[in-house]
Amino acid sequence: MGITVLRGRTAKEISEDELRLLICAYDKVCIDIGTGDGKNIYRKAKNDKETFYIGLDPVKENMEETAVKIAKKPEKGGVENTLLVVSTAENLPPELYGIADYITVLFPWGVLLEGIVKPEEEFIAALRKAAKPRAKFEFITTYSANCEENMMETRNMPELSTEYFNGEYKDRLSQYGLTVQNVELFDNEYVKSFDSKWARRLAFGRKRDFYRITGTTG
Numbered sequence: 001m002g003i004t005v006l007r008g009r010t011a012k013e014i015s016e017d018e019l020r021l022l023i024c025a026y027d028k029v030c031i032d033i034g035t036g037d038g039k040n041i042y043r044k045a046k047n048d049k050e051t052f053y054i055g056l057d058p059v060k061e062n063m064e065e066t067a068v069k070i071a072k073k074p075e076k077g078g079v080e081n082t083l084l085v086v087s088t089a090e091n092l093p094p095e096l097y098g099i100a101d102y103i104t105v106l107f108p109w110g111v112l113l114e115g116i117v118k119p120e121e122e123f124i125a126a127l128r129k130a131a132k133p134r135a136k137f138e139f140i141t142t143y144s145a146n147c148e149e150n151m152m153e154t155r156n157m158p159e160l161s162t163e164y165f166n167g168e169y170k171d172r173l174s175q176y177g178l179t180v181q182n183v184e185l186f187d188n189e190y191v192k193s194f195d196s197k198w199a200r201r202l203a204f205g206r207k208r209d210f211y212r213i214t215g216t217t218g
């Protein structure tokens with residue numbers, strides 16, 4: 001076995017030992033699930049050299065541009081504290097089990113959105129597998145009947161509100177082993193500080209409510 005990572009545009013397998021060697025010099029590990037084009041973690045990695053950042057997404061092509069940047073020499077924008085992994089959340093490679101101090105899921109869509117927001121045990125279990133005891137998590141999500149009526153109906157999504165996240169959602173996550181500590185509501189301005197194409201599309205599109213849910217595992 002091994003995990004599939006991107007080295008520039010090339011996907012290659014690395015072993016658990018190789019992964020451990022990469023991360024051992026860092027104080028902390030952050031895993032960003034559904035990282036998309038990887039631009040959000042690329043910037044975090046540039047600004048925080050004490051943390052090793054792992055972006056995970058099943059769509060290799062979307063991460064390629066950032067993977068090419070990461071692989072460059074530092075003076076040309078390359079970063080050593082970042083790795084892009086090709087995988088879904090639900091099939092998390094066992095090599096990533098128990099290594100994360102911090103887990104983020106930013107602006108999820110599709111099955112990942114369902115898994116995080118409903119929430120579904122399979123997805124939350126995957127997050128817990130990646131986490132060290134008492135790791136921190138951060139989810140940011142947005143959708144509404146104004147903008148995504150069809151998606152909400154098709155996927156049978158709950159209506160979002162601070163009441164939902166502080167009530168039913170908090171209870172369900174707690175059953176699955178995650179403790180919600182804070183639920184915050186932001187507008188488009190907040191999301192303008194993110195770098196990914198997806199975040200920018202949302203931030204500069206229609207007026208929206210963005211919910212940021214933070215807490216700990218275990």
Ligand SMILES: C[S@@+](CC[C@H](N)C(=O)[O-])C[C@H]1O[C@@H](n2cnc3c(N)ncnc32)[C@H](O)[C@@H]1O
Nearest residue numbers: 034035036059088089106107109112196198199
């Ligand atoms: C709306 S994009 C957001 C990307 C990124 N987090 C950002 O802030 O730009 C959602 C991402 O979730 C990924 N995704 C979809 N299903 C997934 C799954 N089962 N596991 C992990 N990622 C998934 C998609 O490939 C896509 O890149």
